[in-house]
Amino acid sequence: KQEVTQIPAALSVPEGENLVLNCSFTDSAIYNLQWFRQDPGKGLTSLLLIQSSQREQTSGRLNASLDKSSGRSTLYIAASQPGDSATYLCAAAGGTSYGKLTFGQGTILTVHP
Amino acid sequence: GAVVSQHPSRVICKSGTSVKIECRSLDFQATTMFWYRQFPKQSLMLMATSNEGSKATYEQGVEKDKFLINHASLTLSTLTVTSAHPEDSSFYICSARQTGGREKLFFGSGTQLSVL
Numbered sequence: 001k002q003e004v005t006q007i008p009a010a011l012s013v014p015e016g017e018n019l020v021l022n023c024s025f026t027d028s029a030i031y032n033l034q035w036f037r038q039d040p041g042k043g044l045t046s047l048l049l050i051q052s053s054q055r056e057q058t059s060g061r062l063n064a065s066l067d068k069s070s071g072r073s074t075l076y077i078a079a080s081q082p083g084d085s086a087t088y089l090c091a092a093a094g095g096t097s098y099g100k101l102t103f104g105q106g107t108i109l110t111v112h113p
Numbered sequence: 114g115a116v117v118s119q120h121p122s123r124v125i126c127k128s129g130t131s132v133k134i135e136c137r138s139l140d141f142q143a144t145t146m147f148w149y150r151q152f153p154k155q156s157l158m159l160m161a162t163s164n165e166g167s168k169a170t171y172e173q174g175v176e177k178d179k180f181l182i183n184h185a186s187l188t189l190s191t192l193t194v195t196s197a198h199p200e201d202s203s204f205y206i207c208s209a210r211q212t213g214g215r216e217k218l219f220f221g222s223g224t225q226l227s228v229l
Contacts, residue, residue, distance in 0.1 A: 043222035
Protein backbone atom coordinates (compact mmCIF):
# COMPACT_ATOMS: atom_id res chain seq x y z
CA LYS A 1 0.00 0.00 0.00
CA GLN A 2 1.38 3.37 -1.03
CA GLU A 3 2.15 5.83 1.73
CA VAL A 4 3.08 9.44 1.11
CA THR A 5 4.76 11.61 3.72
CA GLN A 6 5.43 15.32 3.58
CA ILE A 7 7.99 17.23 5.59
CA PRO A 8 7.77 19.71 7.17
CA ALA A 9 4.16 19.81 8.29
CA ALA A 10 4.32 23.57 8.51
CA LEU A 11 6.75 26.22 7.37
CA SER A 12 6.87 29.95 7.98
CA VAL A 13 9.30 32.09 6.01
CA PRO A 14 9.86 35.75 5.26
CA GLU A 15 8.98 37.08 1.86
CA GLY A 16 11.68 36.60 -0.76
CA GLU A 17 13.15 33.46 0.67
CA ASN A 18 13.71 30.36 -1.43
CA LEU A 19 12.28 27.20 0.09
CA VAL A 20 12.01 23.47 -0.39
CA LEU A 21 9.12 21.19 0.45
CA ASN A 22 9.76 17.49 0.72
CA CYS A 23 7.66 14.50 -0.21
CA SER A 24 8.49 10.82 0.13
CA PHE A 25 6.60 7.76 -1.05
CA THR A 26 7.01 4.09 -0.22
CA ASP A 27 6.12 2.41 -3.51
CA SER A 28 8.25 3.50 -6.45
CA ALA A 29 5.84 1.97 -8.99
CA ILE A 30 4.06 5.22 -9.65
CA TYR A 31 2.45 6.58 -12.79
CA ASN A 32 3.29 10.16 -11.93
CA LEU A 33 3.85 12.49 -9.00
CA GLN A 34 1.83 15.67 -8.67
CA TRP A 35 2.03 18.77 -6.54
CA PHE A 36 -1.11 20.68 -5.64
CA ARG A 37 -1.96 23.83 -3.81
CA GLN A 38 -4.98 24.00 -1.52
CA ASP A 39 -6.32 27.26 -0.18
CA PRO A 40 -8.52 27.24 2.93
CA GLY A 41 -12.04 26.03 2.18
CA LYS A 42 -11.26 25.60 -1.47
CA GLY A 43 -10.39 22.86 -3.88
CA LEU A 44 -7.05 21.81 -5.25
CA THR A 45 -5.05 23.58 -7.90
CA SER A 46 -2.60 21.47 -9.85
CA LEU A 47 0.86 23.00 -9.82
CA LEU A 48 3.18 20.50 -11.42
CA LEU A 49 2.95 16.96 -12.72
CA ILE A 50 6.05 14.82 -13.16
CA GLN A 51 5.78 11.66 -15.19
CA SER A 52 7.45 8.59 -13.78
CA SER A 53 10.05 8.77 -16.55
CA GLN A 54 10.90 12.40 -15.85
CA ARG A 55 13.26 13.93 -13.32
CA GLU A 56 11.81 17.41 -12.95
CA GLN A 57 9.27 19.94 -14.09
CA THR A 58 9.33 23.71 -13.91
CA SER A 59 6.63 26.33 -13.97
CA GLY A 60 7.55 29.92 -13.22
CA ARG A 61 9.03 30.13 -9.74
CA LEU A 62 8.23 26.47 -9.05
CA ASN A 63 10.45 23.52 -9.72
CA ALA A 64 9.61 19.96 -8.79
CA SER A 65 12.00 17.05 -8.88
CA LEU A 66 11.40 13.33 -8.77
CA ASP A 67 13.74 10.53 -7.74
CA LYS A 68 11.80 7.29 -8.05
CA SER A 69 14.62 5.10 -6.83
CA SER A 70 14.77 6.86 -3.49
CA GLY A 71 11.04 7.53 -3.37
CA ARG A 72 11.40 11.27 -3.06
CA SER A 73 10.14 14.44 -4.63
CA THR A 74 10.85 18.05 -3.78
CA LEU A 75 9.05 21.25 -4.60
CA TYR A 76 11.28 24.28 -4.80
CA ILE A 77 9.71 27.71 -4.58
CA ALA A 78 11.92 30.62 -5.52
CA ALA A 79 11.52 34.13 -4.20
CA SER A 80 8.49 33.32 -2.09
CA GLN A 81 5.61 35.79 -1.87
CA PRO A 82 2.76 36.22 0.64
CA GLY A 83 0.40 34.98 -2.07
CA ASP A 84 2.19 31.64 -1.97
CA SER A 85 0.75 31.01 1.49
CA ALA A 86 -1.35 27.85 1.25
CA THR A 87 -1.23 24.14 1.93
CA TYR A 88 0.91 22.23 -0.53
CA LEU A 89 0.06 18.62 -1.22
CA CYS A 90 1.99 16.01 -3.10
CA ALA A 91 0.24 12.98 -4.52
CA ALA A 92 1.50 9.80 -6.12
CA ALA A 93 -0.58 8.30 -8.89
CA GLY A 94 -1.00 4.53 -8.75
CA GLY A 95 1.10 2.36 -11.02
CA THR A 96 -1.73 1.46 -13.38
CA SER A 97 -4.14 4.35 -12.99
CA TYR A 98 -3.07 7.94 -12.95
CA GLY A 99 -6.40 8.94 -11.50
CA LYS A 100 -5.97 7.08 -8.22
CA LEU A 101 -3.91 9.44 -6.14
CA THR A 102 -2.38 8.84 -2.74
CA PHE A 103 -1.93 12.16 -1.00
CA GLY A 104 0.47 13.30 1.65
CA GLN A 105 -0.83 15.24 4.61
CA GLY A 106 0.46 18.49 3.22
CA THR A 107 2.80 21.28 4.21
CA ILE A 108 1.19 24.47 5.47
CA LEU A 109 3.23 27.33 4.12
CA THR A 110 3.05 30.85 5.47
CA VAL A 111 5.02 33.59 3.78
CA HIS A 112 4.99 36.77 5.83
CA PRO A 113 5.77 40.22 4.44
CA GLY B 114 -8.65 25.89 -18.10
CA ALA B 115 -11.11 23.14 -17.39
CA VAL B 116 -13.54 23.77 -14.56
CA VAL B 117 -15.14 21.34 -12.19
CA SER B 118 -18.08 22.63 -10.22
CA GLN B 119 -18.98 20.98 -6.94
CA HIS B 120 -22.17 21.75 -5.07
CA PRO B 121 -22.98 22.43 -2.33
CA SER B 122 -19.85 23.90 -0.81
CA ARG B 123 -21.11 23.45 2.70
CA VAL B 124 -23.95 21.49 4.22
CA ILE B 125 -25.14 20.96 7.75
CA CYS B 126 -27.65 18.21 8.36
CA LYS B 127 -29.23 16.19 11.10
CA SER B 128 -28.14 12.66 11.84
CA GLY B 129 -30.09 10.14 9.79
CA THR B 130 -30.69 12.30 6.77
CA SER B 131 -29.20 11.80 3.32
CA VAL B 132 -27.06 14.35 1.56
CA LYS B 133 -26.35 14.57 -2.15
CA ILE B 134 -23.21 16.21 -3.50
CA GLU B 135 -22.88 17.05 -7.18
CA CYS B 136 -19.74 17.21 -9.26
CA ARG B 137 -19.99 18.71 -12.73
CA SER B 138 -17.41 19.18 -15.42
CA LEU B 139 -18.45 22.48 -16.97
CA ASP B 140 -16.52 22.66 -20.20
CA PHE B 141 -15.32 19.15 -20.86
CA GLN B 142 -16.54 15.60 -20.80
CA ALA B 143 -15.36 13.35 -18.02
CA THR B 144 -15.66 9.61 -18.44
CA THR B 145 -14.11 9.09 -15.05
CA MET B 146 -14.48 11.03 -11.84
CA PHE B 147 -12.97 10.37 -8.45
CA TRP B 148 -14.35 11.05 -4.98
CA TYR B 149 -12.08 11.82 -2.04
CA ARG B 150 -12.67 12.76 1.56
CA GLN B 151 -10.48 14.51 4.03
CA PHE B 152 -10.85 14.38 7.78
CA PRO B 153 -9.37 17.25 9.80
CA LYS B 154 -5.59 17.29 9.73
CA GLN B 155 -5.48 14.15 7.62
CA SER B 156 -4.68 13.38 4.01
CA LEU B 157 -7.17 13.29 1.20
CA MET B 158 -8.27 9.67 0.84
CA LEU B 159 -9.70 8.17 -2.32
CA MET B 160 -13.17 6.79 -1.70
CA ALA B 161 -14.27 5.60 -5.11
CA THR B 162 -13.81 5.83 -8.83
CA SER B 163 -16.91 6.80 -10.77
CA ASN B 164 -17.28 5.70 -14.37
CA GLU B 165 -19.97 7.03 -16.67
CA GLY B 166 -22.62 4.44 -17.36
CA SER B 167 -21.26 1.79 -15.03
CA LYS B 168 -20.97 0.98 -11.36
CA ALA B 169 -18.48 2.83 -9.25
CA THR B 170 -15.40 1.11 -7.89
CA TYR B 171 -15.01 1.58 -4.16
CA GLU B 172 -11.78 1.55 -2.18
CA GLN B 173 -11.32 -0.92 0.58
CA GLY B 174 -13.19 0.05 3.70
CA VAL B 175 -15.65 2.37 1.96
CA GLU B 176 -19.27 1.22 2.29
CA LYS B 177 -20.87 1.30 -1.13
CA ASP B 178 -24.37 1.16 0.35
CA LYS B 179 -23.67 4.20 2.45
CA PHE B 180 -21.91 6.27 -0.19
CA LEU B 181 -23.98 5.97 -3.32
CA ILE B 182 -22.33 7.18 -6.49
CA ASN B 183 -24.12 7.83 -9.73
CA HIS B 184 -22.37 8.91 -12.93
CA ALA B 185 -25.27 9.13 -15.33
CA SER B 186 -23.75 11.51 -17.84
CA LEU B 187 -20.34 12.56 -19.10
CA THR B 188 -20.52 15.78 -17.12
CA LEU B 189 -22.12 14.81 -13.83
CA SER B 190 -21.33 12.50 -10.96
CA THR B 191 -23.18 12.55 -7.66
CA LEU B 192 -22.25 11.24 -4.24
CA THR B 193 -25.07 10.58 -1.82
CA VAL B 194 -24.23 10.05 1.82
CA THR B 195 -27.14 7.98 3.07
CA SER B 196 -28.31 8.07 6.69
CA ALA B 197 -25.49 10.41 7.61
CA HIS B 198 -23.98 10.23 11.07
CA PRO B 199 -21.59 12.58 12.87
CA GLU B 200 -18.63 10.40 11.94
CA ASP B 201 -19.38 11.10 8.28
CA SER B 202 -18.60 14.77 8.86
CA SER B 203 -15.72 15.49 6.54
CA PHE B 204 -14.52 17.45 3.54
CA TYR B 205 -15.55 15.69 0.32
CA ILE B 206 -13.94 16.60 -2.96
CA CYS B 207 -14.27 15.29 -6.47
CA SER B 208 -11.89 15.27 -9.40
CA ALA B 209 -12.48 14.66 -13.06
CA ARG B 210 -10.36 13.28 -15.81
CA GLN B 211 -11.03 14.79 -19.21
CA THR B 212 -12.09 12.14 -21.70
CA GLY B 213 -9.27 11.60 -24.13
CA GLY B 214 -7.20 14.15 -22.31
CA ARG B 215 -3.81 13.92 -20.70
CA GLU B 216 -3.25 12.82 -17.15
CA LYS B 217 -4.09 16.13 -15.56
CA LEU B 218 -6.96 15.93 -13.14
CA PHE B 219 -9.28 18.81 -12.34
CA PHE B 220 -10.66 19.17 -8.85
CA GLY B 221 -13.87 20.62 -7.54
CA SER B 222 -13.87 23.12 -4.71
CA GLY B 223 -15.03 20.57 -2.17
CA THR B 224 -17.99 20.15 0.15
CA GLN B 225 -17.74 20.50 3.90
CA LEU B 226 -20.30 18.17 5.45
CA SER B 227 -21.25 18.59 9.09
CA VAL B 228 -23.66 16.08 10.58
CA LEU B 229 -25.20 17.07 13.89
